[in-house]
Amino acid sequence: MRPFALAACAALAFPAALSAQAQDMPTSPAGQEALEILREAIAIPTVQGRGQVPVLAEKLTSRLVEAGFTAEDVSFTPMGETGYLTARYAGRDRSAKPIVVLAHMDVVEAKPADWERDPFTPVVEDGFVFGRGAIDNKGDLAMVTAAMIDLKRQGWVPERDIVLLFTGDEETQMKTTQAGAKALSNAALVLNADSGGGELAEDGTPFVYTVQAGEKTYGDYRLTTSDPGGHSSRPDDTNAVATMSAALSKVAQHRFPPKLSPLTKAYFEGSAAQVDPELAATMRAFAANPNDMEAADALSARPEYIGVVRTTCVPTMVEGGHAPNALPQSASANVNCRIFPGTTRAEVQAQLTQLIADPAITIEFIDNGTIESLESPLDPAIMSALEAAVHERAPDLAIVPGMSAGATDSMHFRALGIPALGVSASFMRPEDEFAHGLNERLPVATLDPGVKQWETLLTTIAQ
Ligand SMILES: [Zn+2]
8 A cells, every 4th residue: 555645735835837847757777777667567467366466576586687686586476366576685694684675566456447548558648657556556666676776786785685575465465465574574674665755745845754654454344234125116114225325324424533642643743843833733732632622623624634643434335236126135335444553443343333323234344364563663773764865855854754544564564573664765746646546646756766765775774
């Protein structure tokens, strides 16, 4: 997944025409290679069930081996129709705990008919690369691969091993992540390319950089109801579709209680310096007192902050009925929750049951392999390396720790006690963010500085 926007610039409103820094081709060779890798990756539809992850892994392997990685350093572990790729960048001290750089090769499904352009044909237009996976997560995967290749060609040798781990089912089961985390359970640190990152203001200038150091717990709940049904010309008191609709309506309108953790407190305090005075006051009020309902509600009114303030649950899928002229015999729906760390899934299920308050509706938790994970500590040495890397492209940019909506591969490492930080090198405006959505895109202008950011980060941490 890609992080939700972590802060927003409400102060400036530049006309769109002034805002675009349209760049259609990176200027550095490594940036150009990143674009090539990204285009190649978008063209391979690594959607669950299509068996294309190994195809992408093979392309990446060829590039890495061509750049000087040995065939033994790069390996693909197949798991069903998918699998995970590891590439070991050998360091001077082979016995030191490695640094893992994490990204994912798979993407969520995209229906070509709904898109303006074919989702699996990379198109560079108006300064963006369009295509499924452009931002989630093939853009950063391409940048970090280009960075490793560039460093290898330069002959740089890290003090310890750096291991690229590209998973193959992050968007679905995360089985490859679990296997990869197990195989690399001696890691000292995980740098995840799939969260965190830079936000641009409306005029395209860098506004804030977020490091993802924790995430919400992901939870899907299946709601079902059934009914004897009958002829639609003879309706009675009960109707499965109407019963389900009423339940979903309650879920959609419900607000869970606000919460604050050390990480979200740091996030709001850090973000307050970046926003207009009114919003800043609201953030500071909430950071000082999470029971300030006025502040909690004001922040929750903004899609970019509601996930940081509380658990959220929304209906995401619904089905019911079997014929246009029959009373429905069943209706079911999926409710997707992003649960604040510290609240269990069972507690949320109990809250949903209480909220819906209809014994005709059955609520069942769907186990998709995601787990609860801990917040990672912010190591000052790592943070200063990150600062060096980010400030090269955006001097003095505020770096704010944050929590994402979940779920990312990081949780499987955090669960093993390994700190994991989301440090994407993608910078974009929130309004250009279409991860999982239609017309997903990445600004071409982020590729040159993005590759450089990865290089500086890795060479500083593992110099
Ligand atoms: Zn992702």
